[in-house]
Amino acid sequence: MTSIALDSEDAAPKGGVAVFIRRNPTIVVGGALMLLLFAIAIFAPWIAGDPLRLNPINRLRPPSERFWFGTDQFGRDVFSRTIYGTRVSMVVGFSVATVASLLGLTIGLLCGFYKSVDGIVMRVMDGIMAIPSILLAIALITLTRPGLAVVIAAIVIPEIPRIVRLVRSVVLSLRAQPFIEAAIAGGTKAPKLLLRHILPNTLAPLIVQSTYICASAILTEAALSFLGVGVPPEIPSWGNIIAQGRSFFLIAPWSILIPGIFLAVMVLGVNMLGDGLRDRLDPRLARRM
Amino acid sequence: MFAYVVGRLFATIPVMAVVAVFVFFLLRIAPGDPAAIIAGDDATSQDIENIRAKLGLDRPMLEQFVTWCWRLFQGDLGISIFSNLPVSQLIMQRLEPTLALTLSTLLVAVVLAVPMGVIAAWKARKWADRVVMGFAVMGFAVPVFLAGYILIYVFSIKLGWLPVQGYRPIGDGLWPFIERLILPSVALGTTYCALIARITRASMLEVLSQDYIRTAESKGLATTRVLLVHALKNSAVPIVTVIGIGIALLISGVVITETVFNIPGLGRLTVDAVLKRDYPIVQGLILVFAAAKVLVNLMIDISYAFLDPRIRY
Numbered sequence: 001m002t003s004i005a006l007d008s009e010d011a012a013p014k015g016g017v018a019v020f021i022r023r024n025p026t027i028v029v030g031g032a033l034m035l036l037l038f039a040i041a042i043f044a045p046w047i048a049g050d051p052l053r054l055n056p057i058n059r060l061r062p063p064s065e066r067f068w069f070g071t072d073q074f075g076r077d078v079f080s081r082t083i084y085g086t087r088v089s090m091v092v093g094f095s096v097a098t099v100a101s102l103l104g105l106t107i108g109l110l111c112g113f114y115k116s117v118d119g120i121v122m123r124v125m126d127g128i129m130a131i132p133s134i135l136l137a138i139a140l141i142t143l144t145r146p147g148l149a150v151v152i153a154a155i156v157i158p159e160i161p162r163i164v165r166l167v168r169s170v171v172l173s174l175r176a177q178p179f180i181e182a183a184i185a186g187g188t189k190a191p192k193l194l195l196r197h198i199l200p201n202t203l204a205p206l207i208v209q210s211t212y213i214c215a216s217a218i219l220t221e222a223a224l225s226f227l228g229v230g231v232p233p234e235i236p237s238w239g240n241i242i243a244q245g246r247s248f249f250l251i252a253p254w255s256i257l258i259p260g261i262f263l264a265v266m267v268l269g270v271n272m273l274g275d276g277l278r279d280r281l282d283p284r285l286a287r288r289m
Numbered sequence: 290m291f292a293y294v295v296g297r298l299f300a301t302i303p304v305m306a307v308v309a310v311f312v313f314f315l316l317r318i319a320p321g322d323p324a325a326i327i328a329g330d331d332a333t334s335q336d337i338e339n340i341r342a343k344l345g346l347d348r349p350m351l352e353q354f355v356t357w358c359w360r361l362f363q364g365d366l367g368i369s370i371f372s373n374l375p376v377s378q379l380i381m382q383r384l385e386p387t388l389a390l391t392l393s394t395l396l397v398a399v400v401l402a403v404p405m406g407v408i409a410a411w412k413a414r415k416w417a418d419r420v421v422m423g424f425a426v427m428g429f430a431v432p433v434f435l436a437g438y439i440l441i442y443v444f445s446i447k448l449g450w451l452p453v454q455g456y457r458p459i460g461d462g463l464w465p466f467i468e469r470l471i472l473p474s475v476a477l478g479t480t481y482c483a484l485i486a487r488i489t490r491a492s493m494l495e496v497l498s499q500d501y502i503r504t505a506e507s508k509g510l511a512t513t514r515v516l517l518v519h520a521l522k523n524s525a526v527p528i529v530t531v532i533g534i535g536i537a538l539l540i541s542g543v544v545i546t547e548t549v550f551n552i553p554g555l556g557r558l559t560v561d562a563v564l565k566r567d568y569p570i571v572q573g574l575i576l577v578f579a580a581a582k583v584l585v586n587l588m589i590d591i592s593y594a595f596l597d598p599r600i601r602y
Contacts, residue, residue, distance in 0.1 A: 127307025130579040134541040135559065139315060139571050142563050143326060219432055223545050226434055227560050242434060253442055260435030268430035275426075 030272030048080035088237035096217035104163025112171025133158035211274030366573035376573035387554035406489020428483025492524035533589035
């Protein structure tokens with residue numbers, strides 16, 4: 001075929017499990033990766049030894065049968081630390097996605113529906129969006145004592161405007177639809193209108209967006225911990241394992257590369273899940289990507 | 290056209306005002322005593338008092354705000370707590386490496402990504418497309434520091450082709466300058482490149498399904514001409530938009546890349562200031578980076594009017 005003009009895609013027919021797997025390979029692969037990492041996070045104490053135990057005799061050992069991923073400059077087992085690090089990334093990813101989605105959903109619904117709040121709130125959102133997210137998170141963390149909850153809060157705040165904009169745009173386009181006009185004309189009260197008629201229509205794009213926020217939160221946490229302003233060093237996280245291995249990179253590259261690869265695999269899993277969900281839940285957006 | 294540019298220009302004022310107010314109150318509404326937090330755990334009460342006086346935290350809030358805004362208008366971003374130098378001076382000193390890194394990354398990413406996206410769309414669902422899309426999916430997942438360390442490991446340590454880390458100003462000669470920018474630009478550009486390639490492909494696919502592309506093809510125009518002149522030109526608006534969105538990504542990435550490659554730019558300045566809790570510097574950098582981002586968005590908005598004459602607001 002020499003033609004570069006394209007035909008439109010066929011609609012996906014329904015089918016059983018095997019068909020689902022064939023039609024949605026990204027959801028299946030992404031989901032499987034996430035399940036695996038979730039299991040690693042839950043069962044970390046059974047899989048790995050103590051991630052904090054110092055072992056000065058075995059400093060900077062390369063990967064071997066005894067230390068699968070080698071040891072760091074204090075003789076700590078990089079395998080144990082990496083396995084435990086899965087927990088921080090999981091917790092941060094899920095909690096940031098959940099909290100940012102709920103807050104963004106609430107603000108977005110109100111902004112899309114009530115013109116009086118819309119003007120001011122959207123200007124504030126524009127302002128927050130103008131600040132690069134890592135910088136805003138760093139500034140927020142500088143002002144408080146370090147800790148996991150602070151890191152989560154500092155990542156949530158810059159993510160909120162993205163959700164607000166998305167939800168608001170969906171609400172605005174819905175408001176012009178005949179079924180909403182009919183509901184308003186029929187005397188439906190605002191809370192019921194928002195919760196029963198508008199909210200369900202925002203969920204598909206919201207779920208897709210929250211998977212991307214989950215991925216970006218995992219990366220941001222790792223970046224913050226890498227810079228030394230994230231999770232405190234006594235909690236192993238992929239970012240701070242990499243940060244501590246930095247000065248020994250030339251002699252012990254494994255303590256940077258291995259947590260880095262875990263991080264990349266987790267983000268890949270979340271993104272694949274997001275892409276797959278987008279194709280299924282939000283075909284209009286899928287066609288544009 | 291003129292009215293459009295002026296309108297866009299005025300639209301940036303409220304955004305920057307919100308950023309300024311936000312940055313000002315961030316310090317004041319933080320839980321606890323900001324002076325004590327900045328001073329650190331082993332500060333004496335005298336240290337805390339000094340910092341309080343230096344930041345003007347001992348005066349009424351409204352007075353603080355008015356003074357702060359007035360100085361801001363004069364380009365005064367305050368004084369660093371530790372070095373006692375003006376923040377604006379510190380920022381100017383560190384500007385060159387960051388600007389060099391950002392521009393070279395932009396160049397590398399756009400030059401690689403646009404052809405990749407065009408080829409992927411042209412060969413849609415063939416192997417070339419799959420390779421590009423595979424790269425795009427991977428590019429989103431690989432964190433900047435992993436990409437950076439892998440590149441250092443392969444090209445500096447194993448092959449010895451490029452220096453491990455560091456920065457040389459352009460005044461020291463062109464090759465030493467470029468040589469040290471290659472790896473950081475590629476590391477920082479990976480995600481950005483993936484993003485642009487993906488949008489280019491999507492935007493091209495949409496245009497390629499239009500009737501006029503079929504007409505152009507059937508009247509016998511060369512494929513390259515159809516692709517580059519008819520299709521790419523009409524796909525430009527989303528591509529330029531995403532290049533603009535990506536600038537934000539770059540700014541966040543700069544902070545990390547400069548740490549990985551030991552580049553003494555604004556990113557290092559940020560991290561050092563945060564670790565020393567030198568809050569005036571952090572404030573100044575937020576304002577500068579936000580202004581840069583707003584400025585880029587403004588330029589993107591204005592470029593729409595040139596790229597697509599149908600766009601009029």
